[in-house]
Amino acid sequence: MKKFICIHGHFYQPPRENPWLEAITYQESAHPFHDWNERVHAECYAPNSQARIVDGKGDITDLVNNYSQISFDFGPTLLSWMEACAPDTYQALLNADKLSQKQFSQHGSAMAQCYSHMIMPLANKNDKYTQVYWGIRDFEFRFQRLPEGMWLPETAVDLDTLEIMADLGIKFTVLAPHQARLLMHNNATGQEFDIHKPYRIQLESGRVINVFFYNGPLSQSLAFENLLKDGKQYAEKLIHSFSGNTAEPQLLSVATDGETYGHHHKFGDMALAYTLRYIDNHPDACLTNYAEFLDNFPPKNEIQIIEKTSWSCAHGIERWKSDCGCETGGQPSWNQEWRQPLRAALDWLKGQADSIFTEVSRNRFKKPWHARNNYIDCFNGQLNIDSFLAEQSGYDMKESEKIVALKLLQMQRHAMLMYTSCGWFFNDISGIETEQILSYAGRVIQLAEELSSKKLEPKFLTLLALAKSNVPERENGAQIYKQVIKKSRMNFSTLCAHYALNRLIDLCDNKETLYSNRIELLDFHNLINHRSRMIYGTAKITSNLTLDSSQQDFCAYHFGDYKIRVFAKYSIGQEAFENAMEPVPVKFITGSSDEVLTELESIFEKECFPLNTMSKNEQKSICDAILYSAMSENDESYSRLYDSFEPLSRYFMEQGLTPPKSALTLIESILNVRLWKEVQKEEPEFHLIEKLLSEVDLHGVSLEAETLGKFIEKGVHKMAHRIVDDPDNLSMLESFETIIRLLTSMPLQFDLWQVQSLIYQVKCSNYDEVNERSQQGDGFSKKWISRFNALAHSLHIQVPQ
Template sequence: MSGYVCIHGHCYQPPRLDPWVEEFLAEPSAAPYLNWNERIAKECYSPLAWARRMEQGKVVEIINCYEWISFNFGPTLLTWMERHAPQTYARILQGDARSQARLGHGNALAQVYHHAIMPLSTDSDKDIEIAWAIQDFEARFQRRPEGMWLAETAVDTPTLEALARAGIGFTILAPHQAKAVATLDGKHVFGVDETTLDTSAPYRVNLPSGNSMVVFFYNGPLSRAVAFEQLLADGESFFRRIVSQAGAGLCSLATDGESYGHHFTFGEMALAYAIHRLRTDPKGYGLTNYAAWLENHPPSQSVILHEPSSWSCIHGVERWKSDCGCTDGGHPQWKQHWRQPLRRSLNYLRYYVEDHYRRKARPLFHDHAAALKDYGLVLAGKQDRASFLEEQCTPRGREQEELCLSLLTMQRWSLASFASCAWFFDDLGRIEPVIVLTCALRSLEVLLATGGRDVSPGFLEILEEAQSNDPSKGDGVAIWKNLVVPRRMDPLHLAGMLLVLGSKRLEWPGVEAFLVNRRDDQNGFTASLSVTWQRTGTRQKRSLGGTCGTGEQVFSIDDGQATYVVPRDMHAQVRGYLTWQRTSEFEAGERQRLVEMADQWSWLVQPFGEGQTSPLGHPGAIVPGVAWLWIRGDVVCSDAQKQWMRRFFAENMHAVAQVGSLLTSQVRTLLDKTPLPGTIILDMIERARAIGVEPYWWNVQNAIWTGRDRQEILVIAKAVGMVIEGES
């Protein structure tokens, strides 16, 4: 063999799961896809599972790259894939199984559960993140993980101790995280940096406990070329760059898995080509993984690390707690002073969550700390809720069981609020900080519901110190009130969804809701709502009253304590999801269907959301229908809706042609009427232009030319760009 190669892809997305219904709702910035998980799966994760290898412009082979590269997926991402991309999910599992059959060790690595920055986590939180990750991995891959990816490769000695306690054998780090190498006994030490470190060999880290951990360092220049230098633009160049680095030892590169297709379009094809060339090159290159290499090449040296350190912050782990200057978001002038109060506020909440759990859970569980670690078995689907409670809880009735599950739910979402992505980018008002604050809101809600103290005043006092760079979003409290709290799901929200869908039952992984005994009369309607929150088993019942309307108030729902107005109070995520559900079977080109749907659903058209540049795929299907109703004067649209439609038509020229065809056909029909409805025609043209619809007037101009002897038609001629000679 001329050399051995290991290509690693780290695949991760923020915890997009809604903390109440436990489903993945709409994210407008991911348009035209429903959410970012779906968008990136279609751009990257699925193409990697069916990567095309091309020769002379023809597909000659389809490669499952997961069979040939080392990889890790975040557990929360795999939860989505199992539900919503099952074929790709199956290919991922198949890739690991086939690599295990070929090499004796599978390609898949585990990843800390919530992608938390481990050096900033408490020791107990480290243990939980690792335990849940192992339990999830075992449930999916049917084997124990040998290695584990640390979020952002963030590492320190306590983190490695936690990995060792859990039986993990190795992890992967960046070369600049090595401070020195030494003999295995540590007697002879040699300083290194990323330019002098030999990344072709594994190293042992000797830990104070007497345990040790193996560390692989990826090839820095090669990995940077993939991630930042357009190396994936050409498969042959990619292959040649790899083999130029391959020799004695292991040549390994590690990047975000999203490099292959999401960051770089068709990057998976360059990878497929390189895989083929490495498999077939006559010089002989072995594609392997870290565990297989380690079996035959144990460390011959130890390493001393910079602590704490990570792969994407030259200041250690400051990127996730301070304004260190490391950012990625396209606004180099923006500051990140908000990072510190965001972390402090979540740490504040975490302290009270932990304290409440210890006091409340101690008498409920045989071992409350062990129960929390083992709860990952329930999240992974390895153990059902009933057997978990029977095994972990002291004898109690239904109320105590609900309390046990609620306390674990509180812990789960508190832990989820520390996902690293919240601090990675450049502003507090981005979707990632809003996601983790939503997790915190759910945790805070359960804390209160289980008898804990209301710590929201102190939490918000700290969060208020965080300031968005966008003046329109304000400080942390404004973002909490305007962007986070509206995401909360409660029985009235669920009733609103049931009424909109015209359904008696709503079932998601996290909730089941029934709307029964609905009675309508001239004053409105009454109904009974029953809700079961699946994770906790908690049940709620409401007697509802309300009214039906149109436009800005389709339904007004009241349970005697609060009023919920649809669509005014409906969050954009839910609104987008509902229209997705309603229009998912729509076939492009059905003009009448467009208008019929728009007649019922025009109220769902809303301005673009944060980061959105194009409409969501299926909901976007109703926009031409809404536009046509607006042009005809059948509906009233707000300025925000008209602006939304202008942006839609600017991005979707085929829709301009579609609506324009309806408009020219209607105008052509009206031109034959006597008397000529000139005001109606001019109003339609004006409304069309107000939303960016300017059709091709050829048929209309022909009709005007034919009827140019009619004086009243001349004003229409000017409106469609005609000047008839001899007429003023």
Template structure:
């Protein structure tokens, strides 16, 4: 009977390339992700969050909300998971809970597996990088999930035997590959091999891959046709269709416990296919409840059934390129995006430039690192502990383990910078840099940003690296005429964004015009200590000068800096600063001269003194980092436009009665009035909606919508609806206290005016209360209100009355 058991593994490879500014360790605004701040935020909203609370529907109404991560086999790219850890802790907890819950249910075998750290194409990497990528992936996994992984996901499933052997040496048990990557198989103990190339391998059982020294690793192969239909066809449009497609992967002719593995990008469920997470939740629930298969993960299956067959793989292959590894080094014909006639000939020179830079900086790292570390490469492998936790205490532990001798402060800074150089050197190989249509794309430029950081550090040891690198990049021709080539892109779009301590200090100095600086504060991955600060204003100008210490949290490099800023009003700033190098940099004297000049109301004299004490480069608003620059520009434009907004409101109010008469007489309303009316009515509606949080309901909202209809105005209301969503979510938190009527009234009111926002978070809150309260309300009125609220939120409440949660 055991031989007839059917196991199902649905694996989601959740991944985004690292997008952080390498000098700030923060993702900056990405216009292409609009209306979201960046692509991580966008895809989190569309995929990672919904999979943590996926709806199961019956006749369009919610009958369950489930955490898909509790059933789904999955891996999260380490750089993505670290971003979620810091930016969306609640979603992060859903993911961790998914692994913990599955551990409890599967005898200690959780759903999560590791991933090679920053999605480098492993067969194209050198052995040092392969080893570090695996070790970092394992250590990152342990940091987040609290236990060692049993399996690992290879980026793009790009594979070679050296990588697999390193994985086995690290004590991992398995990985997953595509059927077309299998070469031949044989029964363990037999001598005769069977050719299974061209997708002929049976993917319903595990296979053992052996190495010369008795090491081995288990290879699972996913079902390619079904996986392809999930990713690229319309299987997820219908939950029952999805279930039937899954079940087609089993065969009654097999006399062993079949394991059906389906593997796709995790983003398939919600991002690539909107509401795909709901189809996934429905399918897993139906399969499980009807006993159609046991939903599990490869770790659990392997704990029960060991491989009976051996396999040899086809090396230097991947799951997303039929040309082996061409997609990451050649113009192989594979691409995503782009236009007819484009080519990817730029891939080869881009990789050659990166390889050249790698070899140059590895020589530096090995030479200089050997003066500081017992073994530079072992120290690099251990550097993941500082990436995960750059605290002073962790650094002390790190140096105790890896230093060659007792290192001075200066030597420790040097050591940390060398390791940071190597981290960015690996990040510049993130696979996405070659995946898409043109070298001018976000992903290729991101890799060049990492290369720029590498060059910045390496140039302390070897000059002219950048010049040679740019020359090599110039061979990588863009398909877009204006972008020219990789060298031009580097010079025009990458190099201007290179950051040093002075640039960080300039950002802090200019920004401090708008807020009172603290004695000590964190700014991105830097700590600023404010030793002295004065500020004065007259007319439309402001003036500050001060002395700070700035220190990198990553490398502990620090400098003392004198700065001064003059704000001429609006967007016009000038900041000058310099490092304090010796006693001749007399801060009190400089401060007095600058302050006296400003207080004498002589801007000309102030600029002359600034030029004298701070010769060379000065900084302006454009030198602020992107997000804060956008905020300040928004504030400046809002202040500038306020007087025009008051005029628009007057035009609307004074002309309203006349315009209604003109409308009733079939006259033409002036366009200028329609603009004034649109702006004024939108602002008034926004104000009235905001007051709903205090339970202030106004009949004026009726009149606002009547006027909008009367004048046939087309007013975007997205931000108004977002405000309504925040109010609903706030009020939902009071339902547990019995304040149900307020929320029922609010949702009904918003529904009346088609202002009902996304109820996703409100539904989650309600479902948690429903599970806890189980409809056990003492008062009948409360119970009826709660049921009414559930119906308004889209729940099938008669289902929960019929099938209540167990006590």
């Protein structure tokens, strides 16, 4: 009997979006990437869509989409981010599911996932239903089919959730072996059961759902040991891990966080690709997915789940509500007593939000909770807002009623997002994961207080104060909320200040959107005086999510150095604002910056937004813009200094002497700046980059390895695209090969897998045809083969000998 193997990857990142902007803001801890989604995508999600298979010399022989041969689930909120920010990888996932259907008897490998990674046994019944329903609808919208299986967050399981899943058409889920007991003659026993086959779970309603069990020890060694060091070793381990009884078909299943393959273990994507190829070619083994195996070999036996258990807590689901002892390592003196009061505070807030939702929505929706369930179709863009509201209300709503209805639904959405499991998973309440769920709580409070007469924040903070941090300066949950969440909370004036700041640093772009808001510019003025700049005007801001809007007056003032002041407030009317601002242009041209500021503070009644009150995106953009401006302004000075010291350094080297440290430091700084500027261009100059890298090599100076590495990675990616578009350009091929050779000899931190993928595509599309012409004596083709072979050698791509 063949050995059936299913490798499952649970791919998930917590939602990281700022709830007021609906966008992820800059996360410094993810440096040199913008944020953790971007980092994990670059290290794992994207490489697995074009995984490299290499020969014994390390040269690439093939590129494969790993997702098409494994079983996988992706968090819906992560897929939303990927659709917007990493569309190529997103499309590769959708394609992988279609490819897997061809390979696995029309059964796609993608599984659904509960919407926002809430610990389901701890959720109330309404939330359980919505989480499952949203997960299914989101899956159907993206993969264009109904899911057969659904992954439970942290595999935390209870019968109520399984009932809902079965009711909504889910056929199976996946659990750890310790989460079930064998049934013998209708009695549960402690006897070990065979994990190499699926089982039925008979539910109280009479429905049935099936369950698979992954191999716990093997999955553990895969995630936390060195099993991924060698793809062949991994494959052999899987093939030889079946039980001795082979009379019946057996399925060996391993399940880990998908991030194991590249993020947690570098080159894990390549090990996985080799493993899959090895198993696929093995005479005694066969790759499958859960749905195909279930269809071919339906379960004969029943099993009983152990409710309120999970795969990542030895104490059931205590990790998400108490100090159970589960943690992620770190300070031995720390405790997690904060988990219980954190959950209690959020449970209280959720109860208040649900009460407000029930009361306020009663006269607006025919069935309020049904409307919430179906809101996923509106939020995912399957239904426009007007159609959705008309369908759910049964009447033609006024604009003000639409705003209230949408605020109610957004309040409910954020009230579920604040239960994302990562908020409790780690060691302290001061971690970014807990700050994130508290930001969702802050948005819930804001919307709830707008929709009712209740003041919820004081009581919430009282409850949150009981959650003590292990970090003395962070004190407790209430202090963290005040230090972080209150400062990031936004209203229309804050949003308008963000808009003004964006216009100030990018005047050529007539922005009509700001994150999840539409901007209608009613009046705009732009003043420039030497290095100083000012913009002011009036704008109407409308939320795409709630349709709420506000007219705002604004002004952004750049003093000419690194000082910037931004003002915004609810509009006093265009004409009144024009009159109020009348003296400002004259003072801007003739007066001091202090005089201008005094005038603006008077007009805006001190409604000033310093840069440190803006989102991290704006802070980073402004700092980068000021830095770039300073560098550009000093180009001539840099050139003069370089022209003086670079020949001096060469002269010393010609005499066999080490150049002065001061000269080398200056050369190093200027070369880093020049490279940084060049690789950021839309069309970097190949020859200039080659020249700069040659000078770095000549003088033996260092590059800013991590930061510059990422910029260079993007730059060479653009260059590779140009070769894909113009593969016959011999000059580009030659320059690009020199650049790659120089870069790979330097201690830079960058990954060339994307470039390798693009050049591999050129090989697949062009090489055989050109090589045939070359062998027939064509001169151009001979040159092309010679230069392409050199480039392929530098990129470790296998070409015919």
